[in-house]
Amino acid sequence: xxxxxxxxxxxxxxxxxxxxxxxxxxxxxxxxxxxxxxxxxxxxxxxxxxxxxxxxxxxxxxxxxxxxxxxxxxxxxxxxxxxxxxxxxxxxxxxxxxxxxxxxxxxxxxxxxxxxxxxxxxxxxxxxxxxxxxxxxxxxxxxxxxxxxxxxxxxxxxxxxxxxxxxxxxxxxxxxxxxxxxxxxxxxxxxxxxxxxxxxxxxxxxxxxxxxxxxxxxxxxxxxxxxxxxxxxxxxxxxxxxxxxxxxxxxxxxxxxxxxxxxxxxxxxxxxxxxxxxxxxxxxxxxxxxxxxxxxxxxxxxxxxxxxxxxxxxxxxxxxxxxxxxxxxxxxxxxxxxxxxxxxxxxxxxxxxxxxxxxxxxxxxxxxxxxxxxxxxxxxxxxxxxxxxxxxxxxxxxxxxxxxxxxxxxxxxxxxxxxxxxxxxxxxxxxxxxxxxxxxxxxxxxxxxxxxxxxxxxxxxxxxxxxxxx
Amino acid sequence: xxxxxxxxxxxxxxxxxxxxxxxxxxxxxxxxxxxxxxxxxxxxxxxxxxxxxxxxxxxxxxxxxxxxxxxxxxxxxxxxxxxxxxxxxxxxxxxxxxxxxxxxxxxxxxxxxxxxxxxxxxxxxxxxxxxxxxxxxxxxxxxxxxxxxxxxxxxxxxxxxxxxxxxxxxxxxxxxxxxxxxxxxxxxxxxxxxxxxxxxxxxxxxxxxxxxxxxxxxxxxxxxxxxxxxxxxxxxxxxxxxxxxxxxxxxxxxxxxxxxxxxxxxxxxxxxxxxxxxxxxxxxxxxxxxxxxxxxxxxxxxxxxx
Numbered sequence: 001x002x003x004x005x006x007x008x009x010x011x012x013x014x015x016x017x018x019x020x021x022x023x024x025x026x027x028x029x030x031x032x033x034x035x036x037x038x039x040x041x042x043x044x045x046x047x048x049x050x051x052x053x054x055x056x057x058x059x060x061x062x063x064x065x066x067x068x069x070x071x072x073x074x075x076x077x078x079x080x081x082x083x084x085x086x087x088x089x090x091x092x093x094x095x096x097x098x099x100x101x102x103x104x105x106x107x108x109x110x111x112x113x114x115x116x117x118x119x120x121x122x123x124x125x126x127x128x129x130x131x132x133x134x135x136x137x138x139x140x141x142x143x144x145x146x147x148x149x150x151x152x153x154x155x156x157x158x159x160x161x162x163x164x165x166x167x168x169x170x171x172x173x174x175x176x177x178x179x180x181x182x183x184x185x186x187x188x189x190x191x192x193x194x195x196x197x198x199x200x201x202x203x204x205x206x207x208x209x210x211x212x213x214x215x216x217x218x219x220x221x222x223x224x225x226x227x228x229x230x231x232x233x234x235x236x237x238x239x240x241x242x243x244x245x246x247x248x249x250x251x252x253x254x255x256x257x258x259x260x261x262x263x264x265x266x267x268x269x270x271x272x273x274x275x276x277x278x279x280x281x282x283x284x285x286x287x288x289x290x291x292x293x294x295x296x297x298x299x300x301x302x303x304x305x306x307x308x309x310x311x312x313x314x315x316x317x318x319x320x321x322x323x324x325x326x327x328x329x330x331x332x333x334x335x336x337x338x339x340x341x342x343x344x345x346x347x348x349x350x351x352x353x354x355x356x357x358x359x360x361x362x363x364x365x366x367x368x369x370x371x372x373x374x375x376x377x378x379x380x381x382x383x384x385x386x387x388x389x390x391x392x393x394x395x396x397x398x399x400x401x402x403x404x405x406x407x408x409x410x411x412x413x414x415x416x417x418x419x420x421x422x423x424x425x426x427x428x429x430x431x432x433x434x435x436x437x438x439x440x441x442x443x444x445x446x447x448x449x450x451x452x453x454x455x456x457x458x459x460x461x462x463x464x465x466x467x468x469x470x
Numbered sequence: 471x472x473x474x475x476x477x478x479x480x481x482x483x484x485x486x487x488x489x490x491x492x493x494x495x496x497x498x499x500x501x502x503x504x505x506x507x508x509x510x511x512x513x514x515x516x517x518x519x520x521x522x523x524x525x526x527x528x529x530x531x532x533x534x535x536x537x538x539x540x541x542x543x544x545x546x547x548x549x550x551x552x553x554x555x556x557x558x559x560x561x562x563x564x565x566x567x568x569x570x571x572x573x574x575x576x577x578x579x580x581x582x583x584x585x586x587x588x589x590x591x592x593x594x595x596x597x598x599x600x601x602x603x604x605x606x607x608x609x610x611x612x613x614x615x616x617x618x619x620x621x622x623x624x625x626x627x628x629x630x631x632x633x634x635x636x637x638x639x640x641x642x643x644x645x646x647x648x649x650x651x652x653x654x655x656x657x658x659x660x661x662x663x664x665x666x667x668x669x670x671x672x673x674x675x676x677x678x679x680x681x682x683x684x685x686x687x688x689x690x691x692x693x694x695x696x697x698x699x700x701x702x703x704x705x706x707x708x709x710x711x712x713x714x715x716x717x718x719x720x721x722x723x724x725x726x727x728x729x730x731x732x733x734x735x736x737x738x739x740x741x742x743x744x745x746x747x748x749x750x751x752x753x754x755x756x757x758x759x760x761x762x763x764x765x766x767x768x769x770x771x772x773x774x775x776x
Contacts, residue, residue, distance in 0.1 A: 053774070184544065383757050391710065409703050412683070412702065
């Protein structure tokens with residue numbers, strides 16, 4: 001529903017990614033805002049209105065100008081050597097000096113022409129092999145031609161960018177590993193997903209892209225709030241955020257306990273919420289906290305304190321301000337309750353974890369919220385915590401098809417007669433533990449008596465229990 | 471159930487996955503009155519499956535039991551009837567991301583083959599996208615069509631029985647992405663270009679041999695594709711094992727050994743009745759690579775039409 005229509009164009013206030021060679025940088029498109037990228041500065045003003053994927057040249061004054069398709073200029077009768085037996089490195093093959101080159105640049109001469117001059121003033125160029133000439137030109141072009149392509153943000157672009165530029169912020173989650181997570185987790189439109197990540201919101205963004213605004217996501221966050229710096233680089237439409245919920249990790253335990261203690265507390269909460277909904281809750285604020293269970297005490301204390309403050313300031317401060325503040329608080333609390341209600345249903349369609357924290361406690365708690373027969377995927381930069389997680393999950397039960405894996409990625413240079421692997425990336429991309437949830441046996445929910453449960457089962461079954469899982 | 475929408479309970483007509491353990495599973499078409507044989511005995515669909523929750527443990531006639539799982543493209547890939555060599559989830563995952571697929575995307579694919587990738591593509595582009603898949607082998611095309619119907623996704627896919635190298639994808643200026651898994655992809659690059667939207671899109675070609683990749687890259691360049699990039703992705707799976715390594719007897723006394731810090735943190739040593747230090751071991755958990763792994767599936771060449 002969000003796709004289609006006219007081709008996407010670069011808009012003011014929108015998101016874009018600058019690309020030069022294999023280097024990316026995410027920016028927001030603003031007028032008269034100086035951008036520095038790859039040692040160049042320029043303004044994006046002229047790019048506004050062009051379709052994504054357009055290539056620009058940086059001209060004088062930092063303006064961008066769409067680059068016209070140009071045919072390769074070096075197609076004159078080609079002259080080349082066959083080997084390098086007579087090429088000597090005397091450091092004098094280039095007749096242009098540093099100052100000459102700087103002068104050319106200062107005159108505002110186009111990069112393309114500088115490259116041409118460099119070739120003409122290289123005494124060894126004609127003796128180089130055809131391949132070496134090719135390589136020389138490519139290298140010089142990269143240095144002197146100021147060409148920038150503006151592309152549309154996507155998981156492909158942003159995950160590649162983050163892995164290259166700021167791997168520490170995404171726990172070294174390599175893009176092919178992220179790709180595995182999305183597939184192993186069966187992320188698609190209509191899912192109800194639980195995402196726990198400390199990858200700057202990149203994993204969240206990737207999940208949001210794959211869900212296309214259909215379904216819901218509950219983001220579990222540590223600390224004061226979720227980090228979504230990378231998420232905002234995607235430029236998602238507003239509607240994508242309507243069903244994005246967040247829930248603090250620090251409340252998970254109380255949520256789980258609360259559910260175990262069941263009904264009365266829940267109805268109290270519901271009643272309290274409906275009060276807040278129906279009336280201007282000023283009168284209710286002082287009573288409300290008392291209705292709330294001790295489990296949510298901390299949160300309610302904050303809210304109550306805020307409300308009292310509001311009351312006192314009411315006469316002095318202007319009314320608008322107070323209202324705004326109250327609405328914000330009310331909305332925050334409403335959102336928290338919505339997220340809690342969604343979690344309480346314990347029917348999520350999957351769980352994605354990619355954080356800097358030890359995965360075991362996260363999995364043992366958060367899997368409680370996932371429906372049976374649903375996939376889950378945990379990322380960790382290191383293998384060892386996942387070994388422990390694997391063992392603990394086997395002890396807990398309720399999961400099958402556990403798999404610990406890692407992907408290797410190899411890039412290739414493919415050129416006539418010059419094809420070979422480029423670089424091997426291994427180890428640095430992180431590890432995944434994936435599996436599928438199944439219904440936990442009755443009685444094993446209070447997992448203290450798993451021994452007793454075993455005794456109840458006929459011995460023939462017990463044997464199978466041991467060789468069945470995973 | 472459908473491959474693009476989770477359901478809670480097993481219904482008549484569903485395709486479900488019977489999970490026996492250790493990656494041993496198979497798909498089953500749920501039908502009233504039908505029975506399925508497993509090594510743990512018989513499963514009666516009417517009583518054992520229909521109406522049960524997905525993820526339930528089902529006890530078979532011999533007392534053994536299995537889990538019944540909701541189908542996903544990944545489980546289907548592991549269990550589908552092969553009519554051709556297929557793409558596995560590792561390659562599929564990078565293809566999906568690098569082609570920038572998401573709900574609403576229009577994708578062209580050839581050949582359909584056994585439909586392994588097709589199911590994953592349909593899952594990703596649903597509910598508003600569409601897959602146009604071309605298969606020159608008539609029986610395979612028909613079989614794929616039948617499976618899409620059974621899996622409740624036929625509204626998201628169009629199967630065409632023709633030669634993509636000669637006749638293209640049967641659509642033009644419509645696709646956000648094109649995927650090729652055919653013996654001579656270079657012959658289809660022109661058709662791929664015209665299938666893609668005028669404003670551009672992404673392409674991927676899968677080939678096992680580097681010679682195929684070379685010709686494909688040349689064709690892509692000729693047709694003005696940019697960002698041409700070839701890569702290979704390999705999966706390493708680890709078995710989680712508890713390993714015990716024996717401590718060598720270097721003729722040291724007990725005090726010497728304990729000062730070296732081996733046995734203090736070693737439960738098996740502490741708990742073991744063996745007083746003999748020569749039989750001492752150190753235990754640890756390890757992720758052990760499988761003895762034999764897939765070393766090569768194919769090269770994936772991606773490019774952009776802009």
